[in-house]
Amino acid sequence: MLNGGELDGVRLLGRKTVGLMTINHLPDRTLPFSLPNWPHPGYGFGLGFSVVMNLAQTQVLESVGNFSWGGAASTRFWVDPKEELIGLLMTQFRRDNYYPLTPEFKILTYQALVD
Numbered sequence: 681m682l683n684g685g686e687l688d689g690v691r692l693l694g695r696k697t698v699g700l701m702t703i704n705h706l707p708d709r710t711l712p713f714s715l716p717n718w719p720h721p722g723y724g725f726g727l728g729f730s731v732v733m734n735l736a737q738t739q740v741l742e743s744v745g746n747f748s749w750g751g752a753a754s755t756r757f758w759v760d761p762k763e764e765l766i767g768l769l770m771t772q773f774r775r776d777n778y779y780p781l782t783p784e785f786k787i788l789t790y791q792a793l794v795d
Contacts, residue, residue, distance in 0.1 A: 681747070682759050682766055701727040702747040702759075712737070729759075740783045741790040756782045763793065 681702075685693030693701075704724025706713060711733075712721040722737030723730045729747035732738060748758035754773040759766050769785050 682761065682764065684761075702729060702731060702745070704731050704733055741787045750782065754779070754781055756785075758786070763790075765789075765793075 681698065684695050685691060685698040703726055705726055706724050711724065712719070713723070713725065714720050720730065722732060722734040722739075724733045725731060726747060729749055732742055732744050732746040735742070735744050742758070743760045743762045745762060746758050746760045748756060750756040752774070754769070754771040756769045757767060767786060767789055769782060771781065773779070773781065
């Protein structure tokens, strides 16, 4: 997904398909969306991914256009096409309430970037 649908020079998904998958498809009336005990200000939802729409609202150091998905036990990945970066967080932390593990991991990752 970071390479726009290509892997090792082989096109697996069309460039326009990836573009469509990684933009918000939620109507404005449903924004900001949230899950129980887990607010998502600044994010929309594409075709299979959450999508960063408004960086100031997310209050997380990342890029507009990032797309990501999370799973059980606080697993998470994100893709940042602007920085040509992926993040992968594999944990075994089940939560009943929101814990900011993913935002903290993102902030530390972006703070470590140097030009």
